[in-house]
Amino acid sequence: MSEPIFRRAEQxxxxxxxxxxxxxxxxxxxxxxxxxLATSYVHAFQAIQADPNQFLAVVxxxxxxxxxxxxxxxxxLSHQGAWRGEIESVRIAxxxxxxxxxxxxxxxxxxxxxARQCRxxxxxxxxxxxxxxxxxxxxxxxxxxKGYKMML
Amino acid sequence: MSEPIFRRAEQxxxxxxxxxxxxxxxxxxxxxxxxxLATSYVHAFQAIQADPNQFLAVVxxxxxxxxxxxxxxxxxLSHQGAWRGEIESVRIAxxxxxxxxxxxxxxxxxxxxxARQCRxxxxxxxxxxxxxxxxxxxxxxxxxxKGYKMML
Numbered sequence: 559m560s561e562p563i564f565r566r567a568e569q570x571x572x573x574x575x576x577x578x579x580x581x582x583x584x585x586x587x588x589x590x591x592x593x594x595l596a597t598s599y600v601h602a603f604q605a606i607q608a609d610p611n612q613f614l615a616v617v618x619x620x621x622x623x624x625x626x627x628x629x630x631x632x633x634x635l636s637h638q639g640a641w642r643g644e645i646e647s648v649r650i651a652x653x654x655x656x657x658x659x660x661x662x663x664x665x666x667x668x669x670x671x672x673a674r675q676c677r678x679x680x681x682x683x684x685x686x687x688x689x690x691x692x693x694x695x696x697x698x699x700x701x702x703x704k705g706y707k708m709m710l
Numbered sequence: 711m712s713e714p715i716f717r718r719a720e721q722x723x724x725x726x727x728x729x730x731x732x733x734x735x736x737x738x739x740x741x742x743x744x745x746x747l748a749t750s751y752v753h754a755f756q757a758i759q760a761d762p763n764q765f766l767a768v769v770x771x772x773x774x775x776x777x778x779x780x781x782x783x784x785x786x787l788s789h790q791g792a793w794r795g796e797i798e799s800v801r802i803a804x805x806x807x808x809x810x811x812x813x814x815x816x817x818x819x820x821x822x823x824x825a826r827q828c829r830x831x832x833x834x835x836x837x838x839x840x841x842x843x844x845x846x847x848x849x850x851x852x853x854x855x856k857g858y859k860m861m862l
């Protein structure tokens with residue numbers, strides 16, 4: 559069995575990442591997978607790569623991209639000046655769901671946060687993703703907060 | 711009546727900001743207000759100021775700092791490459807609570823996010839802060855997510 563490889567995303571990974579973002583019960587209404595990809599995705603990718611406090615990761619297995627997530631490292635004053643790592647946009651390709659990859663990805667992301675001296679790791683999950691909630695609680699997260707969004 | 715002034719925090723504001731972080735039912739156990747301030751606060755402040763995607767704000771009234779919040783601007787691929795603005799560490803001095811300042815601060819932060827072309831504004835609030843939840847819903851946020859934390 560090959561082991562999945564975790565690495566920083568490259569621009570060539572964009573179509574695979576956007577396809578995963580779209581292949582999701584919530585994401586399918588809000589993404590645009592038409593090729594060539596909308597320039598808004600390319601500009602966002604460039605902004606992520608230019609920011610040393612953003613890490614867009616992909617997981618590769620046998621040359622295929624099967625997962626993605628983004629970590630945002632945020633300095634802050636609270637908790638005596640603790641850095642936070644925020645995990646966003648976690649997606650796994652259909653072919654790899656149910657394989658335990660999600661667990662590996664989140665634990666990997668937590669280790670990245672630890673290596674960057676973060677003292678808090680945080681994420682939010684849509685209230686509709688009940689299975690994800692069980693999963694996050696199982697691996698040691700506490701669902702202590704309510705997450706609010708406003709679309710502009 | 712003077713109007714509150716919103717501005718970027720300076721290092722001289724740190725004691726007032728840390729005092730507000732600590733003067734809170736949840737924050738009082740996790741902050742250290744002893745002077746001189748722990749260097750961890752100073753280092754965190756310097757990291758915030760050095761990052762163009764972080765904005766630590768204070769609100770000043772008659773020369774006194776009465777409020778603080780931080781905005782983190784995050785590029786991301788989802789929602790067709792939407793920038794997000796995340797509001798963190800919102801605190802108001804005892805003397806200014808119940809004055810409508812919280813509403814002004816959050817609406818001001820939303821306008822900062824709009825000016826930076828964010829299409830999503832997000833924040834999390836501890837489940838214990840029930841009054842804050844009513845407030846966020848009242849000003850147009852949707853409590854659509856569960857917020858998870860892991861302390862490292």
